[in-house]
Amino acid sequence: MTGSPRSAGLAGEMSRGQVIRTERTRLGWSQKEFGARMSCAASTVSRWETGAADRLDLATLRRIAVVLGIAPERLGVAATVAGDQTAGARDDEEVRRRRLLTLAATAAAAAVPPAHGLRGSGSRDGGDRPGTGLAARIGDALLGTGAGLITVAPDRMRPALAAAIADYDASRFGRLEHGLPRLVHSVQMAVSAADLAAETYILTTRVLTKLGDELAWVAADRAVLSARLSGRPLLVAEAARVQAVLARRAGRFTQATDLVMAAADGEVLRGHASALVAERGLLVMSAAYTAAHAGDRAGMRELTAQADALAREAGGGVLLRDHGGGFGPGAVALHRISAEYTAGDPSAAVAAARRIAPARLPTVERQARYWVDVARAYAMWGRREETLSALLRAERAAPEETRARPAAQALVWGLLAQGRTLPGLRELAFRCGLR
Known part of the structure; x- marks a missing residue:
């Protein structure tokens, strides 16, 4: 589902891009800083603001509203949430509540100063926000600008890679x-x-993507x-x-889909070996998530069903554990959460969770x-207490990763900018470096 360039729900005669630019500027964020919170490039933000990419899907519009701390209606998004079957019975009360939230969110957005030291996670100019050191050190290694990096002996590189993958799986960012x-x-200095x-560069891409760093x-x-x-x-x-x-x-979106579907359909992955089937499943699941981002809910669900069938064909266990957590029925079930809320149906995402x-x-x-995906779904649904609860659970599971991820930080910032302060919210914001 996509929105039209202009809508009766937009503020006055302002275009959607003007609303985004005005609210971003009011918060004191550069396009790069806002992009880090949205897990996208500054150039993407620029296209939103100039109208070059005005046909945004519903899920993206709702995420923009959450991060900016504004009511979704200001971006032309209807107040009701897809899948909420009880909304019609309390329309009048909901309208009054949303008007109050709109006033509170607007006031909060105007009053909150730019957070001290906020930069893109991969900023090379320092800062004490969680994850900044990891992204900067990886960036120095990639670009050859760092000093004092110790070279791993050739016979220790494979064990070092295994240790790095284990640290990634355990969300031990400090050790990473x-x-x-x-x-x-x-691997750059030696003939390896x-x-x-x-494998090293794939893992590095995953880490930098999670941190929102452009060197990914x-x-x-x-x-x-x-x-x-x-x-191979x-x-x-x-x-x-x-x-x-x-x-x-x-x-x-077109290129993203073409990349994975071409790989999935290629001759080299044909066959019934469980590893080949599992890799095809990972690729199809990626295409499904891209369909969700493009607002194609039917396409997302069709591709997700294909991935589920491949998981059963592969044997039902967890395969390819080193490939970002692996593939199997559990991976498909986890994928459904993010795919459903991204496609604009947070209630289906919570049901999947x-x-x-x-x-x-x-x-x-x-x-x-x-837990971060659950928090995103609840945030889209406008359920602030459940959003914070899920974020705190994510932090308990993986404190270093949760505090460093721009996706989690954006949710925290959105909660700060909207409505009353919840117990434990400011403390979480401090731990995430939003101070």
């Missing part, structure tokens, strides 16, 4: 900050196996080249998948993703 940059530096380099594109490009040199089909497919994530975040036992997810990183 010491180990991963050294490994990136080492292409497959080791590809550099890592992804090197991952693709190294994977092709390795000749699973690595070529994974490199295409992380590249597609970045294309999707840049709003290039209730069918999952988060403690049984295979890694801490996946558990943290579960």
Whole structure:
């Protein structure tokens, strides 16, 4: 579902882009800073504000409203939430409540000064926000601008990669900050196996993408080249998948879909071996998420059903654990949460979440993703207490990752800018570096 360039719900005669620019400026954010909160590039924000990308999907518009701390109606989004079957019985009360929230959110947005030291997570100019050091050190390793990085001996590179993957799965960002940059530096300085380099760059792309750092594109490009040199089909497919994530975040939905579907349909992944089937499932799941971002709810659900069928074909267990948490029925179930709220149906996302036992997810990183996705769904639904509760659960599961992720920080900032302060909110904001 997409919105029209102008709508009766927009403020006065202002276009949607003017509303976004006005509210961003009022909060004191640059386009890059706002993009970090939205997990997109500054160029994407610029296209929103100039109207070059005005046909935004419903989920993106709702996320923009949450981050800016404004009522969705100001961006032309209807007040009712898809899937809320009880809204009609209390229309009058809901209208009054939303008007009050609109006034409160507008006042809060005007009153809150720019947070001290807020920059894009990967900023090379310092700052004490969680995740800044990790992104900066990886960036220095990628660009060769850092000093004092220790080179890992060739015979220790494979164990170092295994340790870095384990730290990623456990959301130990502090340990990643010491180990991963050294490994990136080492695969560039030494004549190492292409497959080791590809796996290192794929992991690096995942970390930088999670942190909203623009150098993820550099890592992804090197991952693709190294994977092709390795000749290993699973690595070529994974490199295409992380590249597609970045294309999707840049709003290039057609290219993102083409990347993963071409890989899934390629000859090298054909066959009934469980690993090949699982990799095809990961690629199809990525295409489903892109469809959700494009506002194609039917397409998202059709592709998700295909991924679910592939999970059953692969045997039902967790396969390819090193590929961002792996693939299986649990991965598809977790995917449904983010796919449904991104497609504009937070109630379906919450329903999907209730069918999952988060403690049984295979890694801490996946558990943290579960709770952040639940928080995003509740935030879109306008349920502030549940949003904060889910964020606090994410922090308990993975404190370092949750505090460093722009996605979580944007949710915290949105809660600060809207309505009354909830117990524990300001303390969480402080721990996330939003001070």
